[in-house]
Amino acid sequence: MKELIRTNDPVLISFLTHRLREEGIEPFEMDMHMSLMEGSLGILPKRIMVADDDYGGAQKILDEVKGSEIG
Numbered sequence: 001m002k003e004l005i006r007t008n009d010p011v012l013i014s015f016l017t018h019r020l021r022e023e024g025i026e027p028f029e030m031d032m033h034m035s036l037m038e039g040s041l042g043i044l045p046k047r048i049m050v051a052d053d054d055y056g057g058a059q060k061i062l063d064e065v066k067g068s069e070i071g
Contacts, residue, residue: 002055006045025054
């Protein structure tokens with residue numbers, strides 16, 4: 001497993017996860033429940049992991065998703 005991204009942006013996580021699954025890449029979400037440990041402040045980033053073999057394709061999707069962000 002390789003880390004694709006570490007962020008605390010829930011919209012980015014949701015959209016990226018959706019796009020990865022559309023392309024047949026199954027993401028593994030880590031640290032999604034750490035907010036319980038931090039008091040639900042949302043300051044600890046979540047990680048999206050992918051299989052080593054899927055990393056190249058997942059990186060292209062991430063670049064595409066980040067390029068489509070407004071702002």
